[in-house]
Amino acid sequence: MPPIHEFPTWEPLLRLLCNDNAERLAVPGGYVAGQIGRGGWSVPVRRRSPPRGRASLVSDMQEEYDAVERVRTALTDSGVDGVSFVAEISPAGRAVLHLIETGPAVEPGIGGPHPGSILLVEGAVAEPWRRLPDPAAGAVPDPAADPALLERTLHERLPDATGATEEEIAAAEKRLGLALPEELKALYRVTRARWEDWGDYETAAPVYEAVGCELFPLDRLYIADAPSRPSLWQFAAMEAVVTPPDAAVQGVVGSPGWIVFGDNGGGDRIAVDLTPGPRGHRGQIILLSHEENIGAELLAPSLTGLVLDGEQEERSRPRHEPPAVAYVNVASLGSVEEAAHPDLEVLSIGVWEAAPVRLAPVLGLPRLRTLSAYPGTLADPLEIAGLTGLEYLELCPEDWRVLLDADAVPRSLLAAGIEVHGERHPLPVVDLANELLARWDRPPMTRTVLEGDL
Structure with a gap:
């Protein structure tokens, strides 16, 4: 078994997570999540503030550093670049640790346990990188x-x-x-x-x-x-x-x-x-x-x-000179109609306080290749099926669910993103990513479960 999949590798970190998140872990369904890579980490532990007038030192977070370094050494020994985790720890000390490895078809997430972009076509790069x-x-x-x-x-x-x-x-x-x-x-x-x-x-x-x-x-x-x-x-x-x-x-x-x-x-x-x-x-x-x-x-x-x-x-x-890139949100363009233009390539629908928007104004645009939509902004996610030239699509899990259940995910996609806001359990997001990967016959993200008593 690779060292990264051995419970003792994680035990010191799990003890810290348990001590610093006792109330959160004690509620039904409680969990903590994080990410550790060879170049850095993000774990939910409390850090002591340094004395006033002094910068933070490694010694101020020695326990965290030692526990994480044990995992990072195991990553190197196992030939793994990074891993995300979800830990469930009962008040009695029973720990269930879910390890998530992205594999070759998913980019690493940024600063958290959720996956990054999903690569649906091997070796594909975004259009500007092909120009x-x-x-x-x-x-x-x-x-x-x-x-x-x-x-x-x-x-x-x-x-x-x-x-x-x-x-x-x-x-x-x-x-x-x-x-x-x-x-x-x-x-x-x-x-x-x-x-x-x-x-x-x-x-x-x-x-x-x-x-x-x-x-x-x-x-x-x-x-x-x-x-x-x-x-x-x-x-x-x-x-x-x-x-x-x-x-x-x-x-x-x-x-x-x-x-x-x-x-x-x-x-x-x-x-x-x-x-x-x-x-x-x-x-x-x-x-x-x-x-x-x-x-x-x-x-x-x-x-x-x-x-x-x-x-x-x-x-x-x-930067982003219109009309090639358009941002529709409370601080930029006020409607999808304003963004619609034959040269539009990228449409981002962000934080929105009015009624959800329709995509009808951009259907049929010859160059539209990217759509990103903030949760709750689309009146009908199934309108996306009419965007037949999309290469990249970023949606919240609920909108992806609508497309997947209707078998309406555009087959033109080269990559996809799952937009996660707020507190959200990572494991259902991983399952959703794997469902998308399966549609393109791509390698899935892997999950390994370790159990032990603290």
């Missing part, structure tokens, strides 16, 4: 781009730097599968940006200051294509690729022409853009935010401009 950029064949470099001037300037700023050889540059091009732009070659001819040439940050800092970013060595250059920016389905399905006619940068997830060569020191990547937007320049410098799933921001019209003049562009761009 390639316009080749931008007519794009030209910025008139001020000057590889020779760039190289001279960097030599003046970094007279003692060690540059890359032509062989090293050629090796990087072969690895990436494309020719590096002349400005980027000029940069690396001055400095190859290897840490062994510096040894510490104090020595590296002048290079970063001279270039305008934390420069990667040649062997760390990479192409920021769509697969390099993975996203959970529940977020990816809500995005849309929008590139306005006056945009300098295309609104795609990634591009085979985005060559990442540095970082801004805060986790955002800096890249040369060889596939610019309608108003952009080939070779412009863009920033890929680590807080965004899609698109990029313009920093400078060229690498020469970045080095000589610093960031020159206003770092802002429209």
Whole structure:
């Protein structure tokens, strides 16, 4: 038996859960639930507040840390990334522990025991992750781009730097599968940006200051294509690729022409853009935010401009520009009719204080691929059967039940989400997820029951 399925692995945590949730567990049907993964955990135990004026330390939660670490070690030993659990513990100490493993067809939930998105088609990704950029064949470099001037300037700023050889540059091009732009070659001819040439940050800092970013060595250059920016389905399905006619940068997830060569020191990547937007320049410098799933921001019209003049562009761009993505809720659009448009791709129906809405205005729209509906907002969930192009559908358990019982779940779906709000027992949600997976002949989530006496 894998260590994660042995009761003693969980016993210290179960004792903590019992002590901290005695009243909740004592009521009929009482339970506690949580999630533990190799990278973190969420368990319902009370944490002591640190003394005033001091930050929390591991020692303030030592019992919890030790109990969870015992489980995390078992996860590693069992070859499991993470597990959700539901624990029922009687006042006499009899414990029944339900372990839930998502398997290959369900993404992990976020911060709780409920499952994430359900992958109905193996390997499927949301539509924006399938979109390639316009080749931008007519794009030209910025008139001020000057590889020779760039190289001279960097030599003046970094007279003692060690540059890359032509062989090293050629090796990087072969690895990436494309020719590096002349400005980027000029940069690396001055400095190859290897840490062994510096040894510490104090020595590296002048290079970063001279270039305008934390420069990667040649062997760390990479192409920021769509697969390099993975996203959970529940977020990816809500995005849309929008590139306005006056945009300098295309609104795609990634591009085979985005060559990442540095970082801004805060986790955002800096890249040369060889596939610019309608108003952009080939070779412009863009920033890929680590807080965004899609698109990029313009920093400078060229690498020469970045080095000589610093960031020159206003770092802002429209998000979810209508009509591709529409939010109907108390704070946004006031009706589904307002959202209806031939270009609508994503419809989110959120918190709603009026009567439940009808979907008739969006039936037949050619590009609608995502629908997310807050519990109680749909007048007739069966109207969803008329949305024949849906790829992603997120509903509450009650609306899913209506569709499943009527055999009306759209067969076009690639993924699905079960929206859970408030306190809800995880096991029926797992059963519902498995029912959806079975319709697509996909591997189910697994449940293992452990019993023991505390």
